[in-house]
Amino acid sequence: LAYEIGALFKQYLYMNSYLGNPIKGSRVRPLCQCIEMIKSIQFTFHRKMAMVGENIAYMIQKIQFELQKAFFPIKDKLESTNKFSHQRLDTLAAATLAMQMLSGCATHDRRLILRLCMNVLFQLTSIKEERIDFIKAQVRELDVISSIEGALKFGTDCSFFYWSRTLIPPYFKDIFDNPDQVQKLQYMFAALQDPVPLFKSVSHVPPAIYIDMYDKEIFGILEDQLLRPLCSAIEVDLRLHVHYHLEIAERDPFRQGVKDLAALVAAKPFNFISRSINIKDYVRLFLDETFYNLTCVALFDWKTYSQMRNLAQEKYGIEMEEVHLPGQTLEQGVDVLEIMRNIHVFVADYYYNLNTQVFIERNSDGKFLNTVNTTHVANSLRTHGAGIMNTTVNFTFQFLQRKFVVFSQFLYDDHIKARLYKEMRYYKETRDELDMKYPWDRAQAFNQDIRKLGVADDGSSYLDAFRILITEIGNAMGYVRMVRSGGLNYTSNAIKFIPDLRNVPKFVEEVSSELLPLPTQNAAKNLDKAVEGLCKNFAEGTDYFKMLVAAFAPEFRNENNGHLKNFYMIIPAMTINFVNYLISTKDKLFTTRKGQKPSYCFCDDGFAIGIAYILRLLDQNVEFDSLHWFDSIKEKFSKENQKLDQLVELEKRGAKRASKEQQTAQLTLKKNKLYLTEFELLEYSLSGA
Secondary structure, eight states, rough: OHHHHHHHHHHHHHHHHTTTTOOOHHHHHHHHHHHHHHHHHHHHHTTTTHHHHHHHHHHHHHHHHHHHHHHHHHHHHHHHOOOOOHHHHHHHHHHHHHHHHHSSSSOHHHHHHHHHHHHTTTOOOOHHHHHHHHHHHHHHHHHHTTTHHHHHHHHHGGGGGGGGGHHHHHHHHHHHHHHGGGGGHHHHHHHHHHHHHHHOOOOOOOOOHHHHHHHHHHHHHHHIIHHHHHHHHHHHHHHHHHHTTOOOOOOOHHHHOOOOOHHHTTTEEEEEETEEEEEHHHHHHHHHHHHHHHHHHGGGGGGHHHHHHHHHHHHOOOOEEEEEEESSSSOOOOHHHHHHHHHHHHHHEEEETTTTEEEEESSOOOOOOOEOOOOHHHHHHHHHTHHHHHHHHHHHHHHHHHHHHHHOOOOOSSSHHHHHHHHHHHHHHTTTTTOOOOOHHHHHHHHHHHHHHHHTTOOBBBBHHHHHHHHHHHHHHHHHHHHHHHHHHHHHHHHHTTSSSSSSSOHHHHOOOHOOOHHHHHHHHHHHHHHHHHHHHHHHHHHHHHHHHHHHHHHHGGGGGGGGGGGHHHHHHHHHHHHHHHHHHHHHOOOOOSSSSOOSSSSHHHHHHHHHHHHHHHHHHHHHEEEEEEHHHHHHHHHHHHHHHHHHHHHHTTOOHHHHHHHHHHHHHHHHHHHHHHHHHHHHHHHHH
């Protein structure tokens, strides 16, 4: 039966291939049922082989007895004749030998001799055709029963199915659509394993590699067509059950149908080559991983996933692992090491607030802005140790080196250098007339002249780029300041467990006096070193600003860098540029156009710190103070505001003036007060820096 089913399967495929007809989808299931039937026959024999083994001897004896009954009349007739020819003697000898071969075990040699004797006997014309057919049928049965294992292996060998692997994906999909057929998967995988012995004779590649490729191919198809869809379907089913109280579109079982997914999960494990496939374990691992990851992303949903976990056990019998995640988390913020490695990105993407020592992210694709403060630095120091503070300063030093190269190139430019010399000469010649105050008009004109040199695609000038450079340098210095403050915070929290900093006992002396073991003494030494380091850091600290000033100041004040001596003259124009930028950026907090990135800037003290740091490097604080720039700004705006106040007073008294002039005066007065406030804030930040 198995052989005939296999022949029918091959004949159908060969005929379709010969005619060039594609196999219809409705034919896939019947074809695969042929394979299942073949392997089910094999499995049935294996299950009943013990019973077959007990009765096979009796069956052989029965067949041998029937054959002896059939040969005995032929032999008796040959012995009763009086005429003996050579042919009759040979025939009689063949009959006698056949009877002898049927008297013992039905081995292969005995059956072969029996067939030779049959060929001699059947040359007699006196034997009827019915008797010949009966003997041949009995001998075939004897052959099959005597070598039943070989016949079973030959009849149920499905290695030919290797060339029909295109039927496997729709078959697995059909199993997913009809879960009640899942127990037949073991027959299909047994058939898919039959070609493996043939692979061991492959010579163009190592057999182990070929078998491994075949294993991955079949298991990949099983994952795509059955296991992953099953996992997704079970997850969706659990979600719908848990969220039944929400307004979810109801599923119509008459239209969409109902799948017994539990039958797929409850399928028994089966083997394929070197792996054991357990559908329940695969689903359990998928749900464990999914629920754990989603709980990590949204800890507030832990209860929902706990309910889904319990429901999976009740409905599908899947015992899942607990995630053991904490009910709350401690946010440690951005790691100092990440900032240190990407300091060039950090100083460009964050604003700095000098008073609160907080860095605030400029823009974000999400709903929240990241912040970095001294608490985050202290947490990072607690994680990585205080040694990263010196490494942070080294990275900052390397970053400043690159930025100061650009800084020097800008001031060395002929257009900038010529304009600065011109401003210096003008101020030296007219400072007595100007009451020692650098005029607003000159700084504003300088700003406009730089813009005439060219602008970028976004409308920014060279002075804007220089202002951004100064701000990034200031942000880097603010970061160093914050790291130092975070280090003091970390040290103060660690040192609070020492009762008296002026009288710290030596643990190694106490341990030695008690004659404790050597490992204890070594531990006491390490503790003394740790306490000593904490006390030293808390009492002294490290002034990284002085280190960074001492590292760059000699080169900045070198005679070869004479073009840097004009830096203080560009500060007035840069402050105007900075205030214009800051006011426009603050306006974007409330008025963001469509398609434009929102701005969240309300402070940018990195500019003030950058100015203060470079003035210190160049030792130009006295030169900049001699400009009395902020006094000039206050005087300029106070005079303008006084005139505007008079216009407003005249309006209140009923003076007849054009409405446009009145509106312009009020708007200008409001604008001047805004500018004056921003310049005062910049002055305070610069003084604090």
